Amino acid sequence: MTANAPTTTALYDIPGPKARARHRLYGVGASLVIVALLGWLVYLLVDTGQFEAAKWAPFQYKGIQELLLRGLGNTLKAFAIAAVLSLVLGCLLAVGRLSEHRVLRWVSTLVVEFFRAMPVLVMIFFVFVALEVQPLPALVAGLTLYNGSVLAEVFRSGVNSVDRGQREAAYALGMRKTQVMTYVLAPQAARAMLPSIISQLVVALKDTSLGFLITYEEFLHAGKLIASNLDYDLPFIPVVMVISPIYIGMCMLLSWFAGWVARRQRRNPKTEAIDVAPAGPGPLLPGEAPPTADRP
Amino acid sequence: MNVLTDNFSVYGEGFLGTVELTFFASLLALALGFVMASFRVAPVGSLRVIGTVWVTVLRNTPLTLLFFAVLLGLPRFGLVLPFNVFAVLALGCYTSAFICEALRSGINTVPRGQGEAARSLGMTFSQTLSNVVLPQAFRTVIPPIGSTLIALAKNSAIAGAFSVTELLGTYKTLGELGYDVIWTFVWIAVGYLIITLAISAVFNVLERKWGVPR
Numbered sequence: 476m477t478a479n480a481p482t483t484t485a486l487y488d489i490p491g492p493k494a495r496a497r498h499r500l501y502g503v504g505a506s507l508v509i510v511a512l513l514g515w516l517v518y519l520l521v522d523t524g525q526f527e528a529a530k531w532a533p534f535q536y537k538g539i540q541e542l543l544l545r546g547l548g549n550t551l552k553a554f555a556i557a558a559v560l561s562l563v564l565g566c567l568l569a570v571g572r573l574s575e576h577r578v579l580r581w582v583s584t585l586v587v588e589f590f591r592a593m594p595v596l597v598m599i600f601f602v603f604v605a606l607e608v609q610p611l612p613a614l615v616a617g618l619t620l621y622n623g624s625v626l627a628e629v630f631r632s633g634v635n636s637v638d639r640g641q642r643e644a645a646y647a648l649g650m651r652k653t654q655v656m657t658y659v660l661a662p663q664a665a666r667a668m669l670p671s672i673i674s675q676l677v678v679a680l681k682d683t684s685l686g687f688l689i690t691y692e693e694f695l696h697a698g699k700l701i702a703s704n705l706d707y708d709l710p711f712i713p714v715v716m717v718i719s720p721i722y723i724g725m726c727m728l729l730s731w732f733a734g735w736v737a738r739r740q741r742r743n744p745k746t747e748a749i750d751v752a753p754a755g756p757g758p759l760l761p762g763e764a765p766p767t768a769d770r771p
Numbered sequence: 772m773n774v775l776t777d778n779f780s781v782y783g784e785g786f787l788g789t790v791e792l793t794f795f796a797s798l799l800a801l802a803l804g805f806v807m808a809s810f811r812v813a814p815v816g817s818l819r820v821i822g823t824v825w826v827t828v829l830r831n832t833p834l835t836l837l838f839f840a841v842l843l844g845l846p847r848f849g850l851v852l853p854f855n856v857f858a859v860l861a862l863g864c865y866t867s868a869f870i871c872e873a874l875r876s877g878i879n880t881v882p883r884g885q886g887e888a889a890r891s892l893g894m895t896f897s898q899t900l901s902n903v904v905l906p907q908a909f910r911t912v913i914p915p916i917g918s919t920l921i922a923l924a925k926n927s928a929i930a931g932a933f934s935v936t937e938l939l940g941t942y943k944t945l946g947e948l949g950y951d952v953i954w955t956f957v958w959i960a961v962g963y964l965i966i967t968l969a970i971s972a973v974f975n976v977l978e979r980k981w982g983v984p985r
Contacts, residue, residue, distance in 0.1 A: 485886030485904050486878070487814055487896065494814075502817040509821060519848055592967040593960060594925035596932070597939055604942065605952040677831070684833035688932040695836060702843075711847055715840045719832070726831035755872075759918040 520712065530710035533701055534717065546697030547721070553611060553683045553693065557618035558676050564623030569630035575652070583627070590624035591759055595682055603689045610691035614683065622679045625757035629671045633664030638748035663749050670737035670754040677729045678756050684722070694718060730754065774954040778945055785931075785941040786962050792858060792927045792937055793966065797920055799863025804870025811875050822871065829868035834926055837861050842933050858930035862923060869919045877912035878904065913982050917974030924966050938962045 490498060520526065533539045571583030590598070599617030602608055608616075637660050645659040665672075687695040695718065701707070702714040733754035740751045775782060810822035829837075841861040842854060881904050889899040931940035938959055945955045 485881040485883050486812060486900065487886070488890065490814060498815050501815045505815060505817040505821065509817070523848055525847075589964075592921075592925075592964055594928040594939070594963055596928040597956070597959060597963060600939065600942065601956045604946070605956055681831070681833040684835035685929070687835055687839070688929070695833075695839060699839075711844060715836075715844055719836055719840065722833055722836055723828060723831045726833070727827065730831055758914075759921045 523712075525712040525716075527708070529708045530713045533704070533707045533710060534713070539701060542697045542700065543694070543717075546692060546694040549611075549691065550683050550686075550693040553614050553618070553686060553691070554680050557615045557622065557679050557683070560615065560619040561622035561626055561679060562672075564619055565626030565630055568623060568627035569634070572627060572631050573634060573656075587624045587627050590620045591628070593621070595621040596685055596688065599685055599689060610686060610689045613689055614686040614691050617685070618679050618682055621682075622675055625678075625759070626672060626675055629668050629675065629752075629757045630664065633668035633671075633749075633752070634660050636667070636749055637663050641748050663746065666740055666743065666746050667749040667751045669740060670733045671752040671757060673729065673733035673736060674754045674756045677726050677733065680726055680729060694722065774945065774950045775958045778941075778948070778950070781941050781944055782938075782958060782962065784936060785938040785959075786966075788855075788935065788937040788940075789924070789927055789962070789966060792855065792862065792930055792935065793920075793924045795859045796862035796866060796923055796927065799859060800866035800870050800919075800923060801916075803863060803867035804874060807867060807871040808874035808878070811871065812878055826868045826871050829865055830872070832865070834861070834865050834929055837865055838929055838933055854933065855930070855935045858927075858933065858935045862927060862930070865926070866919060866923045869922070870916060873912050873915035873919060874908070876915070877908040880911050881907045910981050913974060913978045917971060917978075920974075921967050921970050924970060925963065928963075 524530070568583045568587050571579050572587065574580050574583070595617050598620050599613055602616045603610065603613035606613075634656070641659055641663065642655060645655040650658065683693060684695050686693045687699070690696065698714045698718045702709065702711040704710075737751060737754045740746050807822045807825050810818040811826070813819060813822075838858070838861050842857045845852075845857065885903055885907065886899055889903040894902065927937060928939040931937040934940075942952070942955050942959060946952060
């Protein structure tokens with residue numbers, strides 16, 4: 476497993492004293508280049524007057540802070556609804572794809588493959604423009620269809636990668652196929668696929684920002700309102716500097732959680748019969764190998 | 772049905788716009804992703820830090836926010852370029868983080884013994900890399916890179932909302948001309964299906980030719 480051997484790769488040996496000195500030299504050089512780049516960036520920001528008091532003043536006003544918080548709340552609301560609905564849709568589609576009935580299987584395969592191949596934004600715009608609904612339901616519908624389809628593939632590959640003996644043993648005990656699924660396969664698959672599922676939710680969280688494009692009043696929309704205000708001297712860069720750390724921080728937190736769950740589940744004795752997936756979003760290539768753990 | 776035949780040039784222009792955007796952004800993403808992946812596996816600490824920060828930040832940035840910052844933010848610094856160049860820049864940088872991770876995990880699947888054997892045969896670093904490690908890594912990274920490039924093609928739709936000519940943006944033109952919205956979207960969907968299925972077909976061929984399950 477790659478996680479256990481981070482320092483040694485096939486690329487080079489453990490360095491000796493001369494190589495270490497050379498690497499240190501390269502390191503100092505690279506650091507200097509980076510510091511120079513950062514310095515240039517700061518100079519550019521100061522030079523174009525991005526740190527002027529007038530541009531940062533709006534963030535002191537209560538109304539502006541409330542606007543931003545309301546935007547953040549709307550983002551989280553859309554994310555929460557979309558996450559729950561796409562988990563439900565993912566379960567339904569996965570059950571359909573694993574069904575013994577051919578028609579059901581074909582229909583769910585068609586749905587999953589179609590929505591995985593389609594940009595989320597096309598679905599959101601279709602619901603918003605063609606079906607003429609409000610921005611929030613349009614955003615949630617688009618996110619649900621897309622993430623539900625990707626999650627269905629994740630669930631299905633999870634169930635399929637449970638060790639074959641588990642299913643056979645369950646059938647040998649006289650369980651029905653629904654019992655085998657709900658008592659034996661699904662719990663193990665859910666444990667192993669939890670990192671993948673959370674990573675896919677990170678994708679959903681990131682994609683809530685698409686609501687900005689259909690005038691849903693989310694975080695980015697609030698930022699745009701402030702940024703295009705002439706009274707505050709168009710504080711565009713300050714707005715980006717305030718918004719992006721919050722957005723990126725939220726996504727990072729969720730990604731880190733996915734990684735933590737992956738490390739934890741790998742140690743869990745209940746995942747002995749299945750490989751725990753690494754934390755990463757679901758596959759998009761039709762027929763791509765399921766996202767199971769890296770083999771040594 | 773006649774939405775397509777009446778407006779073939781509009782659709783064609785949008786389709787070509789999406790293909791162009793995808794192509795150039797893919798080139799940028801592959802190049803930048805390769806550089807960042809080599810940073811991330813380098814023995815030099817500060818390069819590893821740069822690679823890690825690049826990947827962690829960009830993977831967790833909503834693409835809309837990146838577009839917002841690049842297309843509307845960079846002009847504030849006096850950098851004025853055509854919108855589609857900005858779009859290629861944003862898409863390419865965003866996707867390079869995912870390409871980097873795919874390449875890095877590909878390099879990490881090559882067993883250590885392969886490199887040790889190559890070095891004990893007296894191969895230099897560049898020989899080890901080009902004759903032993905990279906050919907093996909290449910075979911394992913085909914599916915994840917295909918997946919990433921499909922995601923790139925789909926993400927290019929966001930550029931349309933920032934006034935770059937591409938496929939999704941055609942709905943506005945056709946809507947103003949008074950065509951049926953549903954059929955407009957059906958043909959847009961077909962266009963995207965053609966692009967994503969073409970990419971996945973190419974990568975399936977590559978996978979069948981060179982892919983090795985590891």
